Amino acid sequence: MxxxxxxxxxxxxxxxxxxxxxxxxxxxxxxxxxxxxxxxxYDERDPFLLAYQRSKANFGGDEFVLVAYTADDVTSQTELLKLKEFSDKLSAVPGVRAESTQNLWGTLRNPRATGVVRVALRLPATERALLDLSRHILIGEDGKTVCVVLRLLDSKDSPVPRSQTIKQIREIAAEHRPQAYVAGEPVQIYDMFRYVDQDSWRLGLASSGLLMAVILIFFRNxxxxxxxxxxxxxxxxxxxxxxxxxxxxxxxxxxxxxSLITVIAIATTMHITVIYRDLRQxxxxxxxxxxxxxxxxxxxxxxxxxxxxxxxxxxxxxxxxxxxxxxxxxxxxxxxxxxxxxxxxxxxxIGKVQSDPRTPFGERILTGELDRLSNWAVNHPWKIVGATVLLTVIGCLGLLRLKVETDFSRNFRRSSPVVKAIEFFETKMGGAGTWEVSFEVPKEFGELPFDKIRDLTDDLRALKLPDGTGLTKVIALTDGIDLVPRIPLGEEERRGLFRAIPRFRDALLDERRDMMQHLQPEMEPSLYNEKQGRMRIVLRALEQKPAEVKLRLIKQVEQTAQKYFPDAEASGLYVLLTYMISSLLGDQVTSFILSSIGILLCMTIAFRSLSIGLISLVPNILPLILVVGGMGWLGVPINIGTAMIASVSIGLTVDTTILYLTEYQLARQMGDTHLEAVHHAHGGAGMALTLANIALIVGFSILALSNFVPMVYFGVLVSMAMFGGLMGNLLLLPGLLRWVRMPGLPAEKVETPVAVAGN
Structure with missing residues (x-):
């Protein structure tokens, strides 16, 4: 007092x-x-992040944004000029590395080409070779889809935030006719953060408004x-x-x-409200x-x-x-x-005396149901224990069936612009997932093992998983070297009777390198770092593939490359996003065990009993096993929103146990029997927590409107875990407390509801 x-x-x-x-x-x-x-x-020590950062240091930031559309006769001069104009607009966006922009016009009508290279570009054979090299990068398999590849400046060097760059690119694409689609890993990351930021505040305010309405209906004050x-x-x-x-x-x-602060605050204030309202009588x-x-x-x-x-x-x-x-x-x-x-x-x-919370509509019905529930829980402890064991086994078996979601596009609704763009690229351009495999090579260009690189490139192109999944594009330095046409002989080299007839020879390696730099100026620096002695082969794969398929493909690519170059490693945004959830899941078992031990110690100290500490974990761990195990049985993969649900939920649901045990202990100290104390706890803590759960479930329902799918999963699963924790406490604790006596309470022969009624 x-x-x-x-x-x-x-x-x-x-x-x-x-x-x-x-x-x-x-x-x-x-x-x-x-x-x-x-x-x-990611963790700064994550091997995939370190590989990505090494690649970024060796070959520059590989944050590519792809903008594509479909048109007729895309190789005609008219369409190529339209493409150039569109590409120039996109290249002018702040944050885009304009000199690195690639498009079909720049490849077929290379303005940098001079001399022999300019002549070579006019040859049909050269055009066919360039189109083949550009397939699935600058032109689609159908020959009607063209793509502009934009390379973004590093975020530290960009004059504007990454979000502004992508927003302007999308605005230009939206104005283009025919319709243009914008894709690439940076776009997915941008959309993820944009939706998260929007949902954090917009849905937070909406859920608060909905909670206000529910609480107003409950207490009418x-x-x-x-x-x-x-x-x-x-x-x-x-x-x-x-x-x-x-x-x-x-x-x-x-x-x-x-969302989580809302859970904690509503549960706490609702309990205070119900206790205060009862005392005001x-x-x-x-x-x-x-x-x-x-x-x-x-x-x-x-x-x-x-x-x-x-x-x-x-x-x-x-x-x-x-x-x-x-x-x-x-x-x-x-x-x-x-x-x-x-x-x-x-x-x-402060204020008028009359401003007390009212009795919620239907409280009598709810009180009656809670009384019946407490009677049933006390009368049928063995049935509850048997059902608990059975459900635990089923839930644990479901845990073995869990899968990780690595298709990053599934984090967005199918109607979202990013998913529509990914689907367009999957069907027209062989996917938007760009990554690489890199390895150590000599620092002298002339000493590079070109034959070994060609063999590896051929193996990667031929690589197929059992389901037929493979790489849709493989680009190596040898592709640029081999693209160089034969060189015409000079007059001093042509002798004899046929010296007037043009003759050709194979270009020397230095000549090939020089001509490649004219034909594809970005190719060598983006694939070979002479100073560091590192080379990479750039890959493209389909994004919308099952988790196990993408993981197997990455592993298979690494194993194939390591046959030729033992230090080969796969990296890139595609790889990072694929392993994102795995990195979040990695330490969850450890954190869950530690949280359980910490809560066990707290409950043991709070109620001065190890037995009470142990039984307090049972009704809180069971709902988590059922919720997460149910995901395994239903085939729902673990995504960003559900990766931490176990450690988070046990810290939330144990609140119900503390408040319930406190009410029970207080009633017993005031002289109530076990059964009377159970009724008291059900009517006090049980009532408050039931009302809080109803309010929270209604409030979390607003998360179903989120554009970011993991937020939808998170809202649903937290609601289920909270409700499961409530039911676990209302059903399991009465029976468990029948067998475990709290310290300081007198021993008694537990009465049954029938005996109480008879008395």
Whole structure:
């Protein structure tokens, strides 16, 4: 009571302090930015990221944006000039490396060509060879689709943000007739961050509005609608402000911040609301407030600590965004109870006495159902245990069937521009997935093992997986060397009777190199780094393939290349995106085990019993096994939104256990029997948490509107885990508490509902 009385006396001071701190953090919070670099998604020690960075250092940034359209007679002079004009517009976009732009006009009508090269370009054989080399890069298999390949400047060197560059490219493509499609890994990454940023705020506000409506229906009082929403928004403000002051940035994973803070805040405030409302039937407003906070201050501390432990366990992850997400969510979960203490005293006690939460519609029906549920749970513990064991086995078997989603395009809705563009490139241009295999070679051009490179190139072109999947394009330095036509002999070389007849000879290696630099000036520097002694072969593959197929293809390419060059390694954005989820999943087992151990210790200390700590894990781990195992049985692959669901959910669902056990313990200490205490806990914590779950499930339903598919999965799975945790606690804990006695409670012969009714 002393704690509650002090809060009541200091309510104005606490509100003013909250307002001042919020004003101080407003400006830093507004400067918190989303780190949109591909590197932000990986651990700095990730081997695939290191390979990508090495390639970037050796051959320049390979962030290509592809713009393609279909037209008739694309090799005619008229169409080639139209293509040149379109390409020039795209090259002028800030952030594009204009000198590296490739298109069919520049290949067939090379303006840099002089002398012998210009003559060679007029030959039909040369044109056919150039078209064949450009197939699936600058021209489609159908001969009617042309593509402009734009190479982006490194983000550090670009005069504008990457997002602005891609936005302008799309605007130019949208104005083009016929319709042009924009694709490439940088576009997918841009869209991912754009949707994440939009959803984080737009859907956050929409879900808050929906939650306000649901809470208003429940309690029919505006004050009790505004208070939880205010706590959510101030928590987000403080979290973002503190993160900015510490120099951290939001990452793709951080998009879940708003949703998870909402879960924690609604569950906490809903419990306070129900307890306070029940006490108001017997006490004055001040007394009800003091008793409420005296009863809940310790459980609130343990709720925040266990939630923070669940998130802090993710610090073991090697991925930088997961670690930053762990810190921000641990911080946010600790701020929620603090802000409840700072805001609720004034929020509850200031103003008219009549502003109390009302009884929700249908509460009597819900109370009756909870009573029946508690009776059934106490009367049928063995049935519940048997069903639990069976469901656990089924869930565990489902875990063995889990697959990882590596088709990055499946992170977007089929109606989105990026998916439509990918489908266009898959059917017309042999895909938009560009990657490479690189290896060490001599630093002298004349010493390069061209025959070995040709053999490797042939093997890669012939590579086929059992299902027929292969590479749609393979480009090696030898393709440019072999493209050079035979050179006409000079007059001094032509002798004899037939000296007037033009004759040709094979070009020497240096001559081939010189002519290749005229025909394809970007080819050598993009494939061979003479100073570092590194070479690469550029590959293209279909994007929309099953996870196991893409992983097998990457592995097969590496193994094939290593037969010729033992140090060969595959890299590129295509490879990075394929292994993205694997990098997020890598440390999840460790973090899940650590979070479980941490929560076990907290529950053991909080209730001074190892047995209570152990049984508290059962109703929280079971829903996770069922949810994730169900994904395996249904064939739903793990994506970005579901990769961390286990560690996150156990930290959220254990809150229900703490509040339930607190209500049960309080009832037993007041003299209730086991059955009476179960009824009390079901009517108190059970009622509050049921209402909170209804509100949260309705609020999370707004995530179904997200353009970013992992957010949809995340909303659904968190709702299922929360509901599963609630049902696990309401069904499993009564039976488990029948066999495990809490410390400080008297031993008793547990009564059954029938015995209670008889008495």
């Amino acid at each position: 002393k704690w509650g009385a002090w809060l009541a006396r200091q309510r104005w001071t606490l509100l003013i302090a909250t307002a001042l701190i919020s004003l101080a953090l407003w400006e830093p919070a507004s400067r918190l930015k989303l780190d949109e670099s591909i590197e932000s998604l 505006l004050r009790w609608v505004v208070l939880p929403i205010l706590i959510i928004q101030v928590t987000l403000l403080w979290t973002c402000g503190l993160l900015q002051l510490t120099g951290m940035k939001l990452s793709m994973v951080s998009s879940m911040l708003t 017997q006490y004055s407003r001040l007394e009800a407030f003091q008793i409420t906070f005296a009863r809940l201050v310790v459980p609130m501390i343990w709720v925040s600590v266990t939630t923070a432990i669940g998130f802090a366990s993710l610090l073991t992850s090697g991925a930088t965004p997961v670690r930053s997400f762990s810190i921000m969510m641990a911080l946010g979960s600790l701020l929620v109870p603090l802000l409840c203490v700072l805001i609720l005293p004034g929020g509850i006690l």
